[in-house]
Amino acid sequence: MKRRNFLKASALTLASPLLASGDQKVKRNTQNPIVISTWNHGIPANEVSAEILHAGGSALDAVEAGVRVTEADAQNQSVGLGGRPDRKGIVTLDASIMDSQGNAGSVAFLQNIKHPISVARLVMEKTDHVMLAGQGALEFAKEQGFEEENLLTEQSAVGWEEWKRNNNIKDTWGPNDDHDTITSLAQDKNGNIAAACTTSGLAYKLHGRVGDSPIIGAGMFVDNEIGAAGATGVGELVMRTCGSFLVVELMRQGLSPMEACNEAVERIIKKEGKNTKSQVGYIALRKDGEIGYASIHKGFQYALYKNKKNKLYDVPSKL
Numbered sequence: 001m002k003r004r005n006f007l008k009a010s011a012l013t014l015a016s017p018l019l020a021s022g023d024q025k026v027k028r029n030t031q032n033p034i035v036i037s038t039w040n041h042g043i044p045a046n047e048v049s050a051e052i053l054h055a056g057g058s059a060l061d062a063v064e065a066g067v068r069v070t071e072a073d074a075q076n077q078s079v080g081l082g083g084r085p086d087r088k089g090i091v092t093l094d095a096s097i098m099d100s101q102g103n104a105g106s107v108a109f110l111q112n113i114k115h116p117i118s119v120a121r122l123v124m125e126k127t128d129h130v131m132l133a134g135q136g137a138l139e140f141a142k143e144q145g146f147e148e149e150n151l152l153t154e155q156s157a158v159g160w161e162e163w164k165r166n167n168n169i170k171d172t173w174g175p176n177d178d179h180d181t182i183t184s185l186a187q188d189k190n191g192n193i194a195a196a197c198t199t200s201g202l203a204y205k206l207h208g209r210v211g212d213s214p215i216i217g218a219g220m221f222v223d224n225e226i227g228a229a230g231a232t233g234v235g236e237l238v239m240r241t242c243g244s245f246l247v248v249e250l251m252r253q254g255l256s257p258m259e260a261c262n263e264a265v266e267r268i269i270k271k272e273g274k275n276t277k278s279q280v281g282y283i284a285l286r287k288d289g290e291i292g293y294a295s296i297h298k299g300f301q302y303a304l305y306k307n308k309k310n311k312l313y314d315v316p317s318k319l
């Protein structure tokens with residue numbers, strides 16, 4: 001496109017009432033910290049985040065500290081320490097984080113580091129890159145002072161042995177339903193929004209598989225002018241639809257957080273068909289503090305900290 005035409009097109013886009021409506025009508029929430037996180041492990045994560053927010057801390061500090069609680073919980077078999085391994089018996093972790101300035105950092109296929117979310121934050125803050133993967137991510141983590149440790153707990157090793165006995169490891173990835181990433185969205189006293197997402201990914205996945213969680217715009221996305229969104233569930237479905245980015249863009253176009261989450265789930269169902277067994281859940285937080293949520297199947301829950309109350313809610317299913 002010629003420069004003159006490009007400028008004309010950009011001006012038209014900026015003037016579009018559709019694109020501006022989500023932003024202009026919505027007043028920013030301040031002085032009333034909010035945290036929304038996926039699943040029941042969101043409750044203890046939210047507690048820690050809320051303490052930081054009430055003390056005047058940033059949304060970024062809040063989401064990082066919150067999801068670290070889940071990463072350190074050895075009983076939780078889908079995030080950090082104790083996560084279910086891939087089909088080779090190796091725990092590989094994905095995580096991403098995004099601040100209110102639009103900065104982002106992520107790590108993929110990281111091994112032996114309990115807190116991938118903190119490595120992702122350092123990728124964002126200390127490098128010019130957005131994503132580090134595998135051995136390079138591990139080397140970076142160690143340079144930053146993180147120590148390697150064995151993340152495969154007895155419980156997860158036993159589950160993997162049992163899965164191997166009952167499945168053909170050549171043609172199955174294991175159960176879809178054993179899957180519950182933590183994604184956390186927070187708004188601080190200044191009204192700024194941040195998001196974090198961390199997981200050990202799909203249980204018994206192919207070695208080398210990376211899900212949606214470290215992909216900016218899939219596992220989570222923040223646009224401080226609008227709000228934030230995050231995902232949980234089968235990452236392939238989220239990646240194919242740029243799920244979290246989609247939710248935020250739909251809010252920009254004037255859909256409520258609930259409508260935006262519903263539409264993003266509907267798009268997956270349209271692609272996958274109504275017989276899909278795979279689960280995906282979305283959460284969203286708009287800058288005025290309004291939230292949204294939706295999931296394909298029943299069972300998805302979100303934890304909401306708002307007005308000094310921290311509660312778990314069931315999400316109605318679409319199918």
Ligand code: GLY
Nearest residue numbers: 201202211233235
């Ligand atoms: N949503 C996490 C994953 O698919 O790995």
